[in-house]
Amino acid sequence: MNLGSIYHRMSEQYCYCLDNEQLIINIKTGYDVDKVYIIYGDPYDAGIMGGNERWNGQKEEIYFKKRLKNHIWWTTTLVPKYKRCKYYFELHSGEECIYFFEDGFYTEEEMNQDGKTLSYFIMPWMNPSDVCRTPAWVNDTVWYQIFPERFCNGDPSISPENTLAWHTGEIRSFDDYYGGDIKGIRNKIPYLKDLGITGIYLNPVFEAHSNHKYNTRDYKKVDPCFGTNDDLRCLVDEAHAAGIKVMLDAVFNHTGSDHPMWEDVLKNGQNSKYADWYMVNKWPVTQGQDTRDGRYYSFAFAEYMPKLNTNNPEVQEYLLDIIRFWIDTFDIDGLRFDVGNEISHSFLKAIRYMTSHMKQDFYLLGEIWHDSISWLLGDEYDSVMNYPLSTAIADFWIYKNRGRETFEYDINRCFTMYYSQVNDVLFNLLDSHDTNRLLDKAQHNLDIFYQQLAVLFTMPGSPCIYYGTEVAMDGSYDPDCRRCMPWDEIVAGQKDTEINEMKKLISMRKTFQSCKSRNFHFPNDIPKERVISYLKIGEQESIQVYLNCEEEAVTIPCDNDASIIYSRKWTSSPDGNGMLEPNGILIIKK
Incomplete structure (x- = not known):
């Protein structure tokens, strides 16, 4: 198993609250990993941490995954009963099995070694005020x-x-x-x-x-x-x-160079009340060329757009x-x-x-x-x-x-x-x-x-x-x-x-709500290298998108009960199949 391709941390997009109840956990592995399990539970199920307790979590297989160029992205959603979560991973590659904790990888024998303190991944508390909320x-x-x-x-x-x-x-x-x-x-x-x-x-x-x-x-x-x-x-x-x-x-x-604050800086130099509102490095400030000489910072070296100091509380x-x-x-x-x-x-x-x-x-x-x-x-x-x-x-x-x-x-x-x-x-x-x-x-x-x-x-x-x-x-x-x-x-x-x-x-x-849905995958069900096919899954319906980027027409199977919701360069046939011409589009409701 290529351990160097495996990555997870309890932060950023690898572990986060979707809402007040749901916890998303993602792990990245190489293509040699066949199965991933997560073992999880409340940190205090076995008692206060640090004692001689033996913690055992609930084991679930992670089924959902996306393929990246060099990795597989595995994702699961948990609903921690008490708003806390302690977890680790079990990974399989053929007959090989390894366990992944915060401080690294262990075999089963190493994990169960007498006296070993295991460093679990821990989401300490799902605070509602810490949940990332975006406007619906x-x-x-x-x-x-x-x-x-x-x-x-x-x-x-x-x-x-x-x-x-x-x-x-x-x-x-x-x-x-x-x-x-x-x-x-x-x-x-x-x-x-x-x-x-x-x-x-x-x-x-x-x-x-x-x-x-x-x-x-x-x-x-x-x-x-x-x-x-x-x-x-x-x-x-x-x-x-x-x-x-x-x-x-x-x-x-940045502002314009004719903003009254910048004009005051040009006039009064370091004595300007706005001297620290911009990012001036050399006094007095001179004009007439781009700012690659570093005399002050500006947008993309453009002298007519001097950069504001947004670190300054007064500017803020x-x-x-x-x-x-x-x-x-x-x-x-x-x-x-x-x-x-x-x-x-x-x-x-x-x-x-x-x-x-x-x-x-x-x-x-x-x-x-x-x-x-x-x-x-x-x-x-x-x-x-x-x-x-x-x-x-x-x-x-x-x-x-x-x-x-x-x-x-x-x-x-x-x-x-x-x-x-x-x-x-x-x-x-x-x-x-x-x-x-x-x-x-x-x-x-x-x-x-x-x-x-x-x-x-x-x-x-x-x-x-x-x-x-x-x-x-x-x-x-x-x-x-x-x-x-x-x-x-x-x-x-x-x-x-x-x-x-x-x-x-x-x-x-x-x-179609499925057009907006975050749930999609690529079945690649058309055996042509440059025919894109992906399925969007919504709460109300699903849609299948086909794009023919080949130089010749391709046959697309289309069930009789499927509804075509958008197409270009598509010719249907009585048997439910049809021909999608080069650079054609077919989007059907499943």
Whole structure:
């Protein structure tokens, strides 16, 4: 047995409370392990620990597992009667049996050696206040990300003086303005509701001298080119009336270089009352080049976005006041934190405490592109932008030599990184304002484009589409991924086919609970290397997803009593079977 492949600890995603009653325990092993048992019980079943007691727990086999590239992930759910749990593992590989405790591995003889004190894994107490709780509404939400400057121009009178004519083609300049604003978004609320959207994520809307608004000048004033604070409140109210939640972008890692606090630092140097509010290393502060010389820290070496010191209690209180203002003034439902992995953990804990008392189901989302378990333990973010999932999905179509098992391994990795309740609210996306657009990723193949969307809408978590994805908008990397929305073509009906396809996917997601379920596995029941097959299991029904990524058609068995809920390039036959063409999709209700 390869002991080096076996891992468990009583923390993070390996042992955690799902709720007040249920305890999730996971263990990772190599593929040589055939069976895993857990022996568990109350720590005090045999008396007070440390005496001469002989503790014996209840033995159960762990049946549920997911396959990773080099490991098997075994998972079980326990319901400790007295809210405590003491446990160890029994592992089998062929005829070999080994026992796994907190301090290592033992044979049965070693485990039963006279005088040996065994170091069990122990969950000391399932405190309700320590349970990671995520807002339930997020799992039911279909998000729509809007880059305000390029979505819709509803009031040309407030557009910047240098605004260009609305242009739906390639964008080459980082600095152009096209006049999108909040009134334009308000005008399109009926369009979003008809599409099936139930959540809007807005890129920054507060005053900043750029088209992207990530260099904030005033956190409490909507940028005049977008409208007024009253306009934003009206947008939220109208969205709520349409059954749509609203999430704002919180840019708290840095400010703009024209923020009054930073201007005070530039003017007064170390004597500024805000000298410790930023991260200045060399005085006096000089301007005119990027910050690779280390004179002060900024976002991505950009001198016009100096980094805030979120370790400073005064900075924390300043930003907490802004969040209170946003919730009280605009009645928003969540915040997405820009550069969410560089903000201090102490500040995020303070945010979580405050917002949970203002709005119990408030949603906190971090922009983190990597493994984020440190931020997702229940006292900071609820969720992160699930870029690992977008990479896992894209890679299967990029690497044509990869088989279906690789897809399975990569997807399973994404959903064994965090708690189950976090998986329910992960912010799943395929593209954004920071990446090239999905159509570009799919190499302009619409069939592959919709195959990847089919995966997005059948994964655990909360799917988000970037504005324009519903009409298969094109666009390469920034700034081209921020093209103007083609409203003239949409109004003229030229995008009806694409919009109707998106409506089908959104309707499927909202109709079938199994699309949202965290329970899934890969039966790999079609003997073709590049035919993806996975089963989603819900409380009300189950669905089976088939994606043909082969270069030839494949036969898919389809029972007569199965209901087809979404398909592309699928031809059924009277005997219940059918042909799925290359790049085709078949999703059936079981």
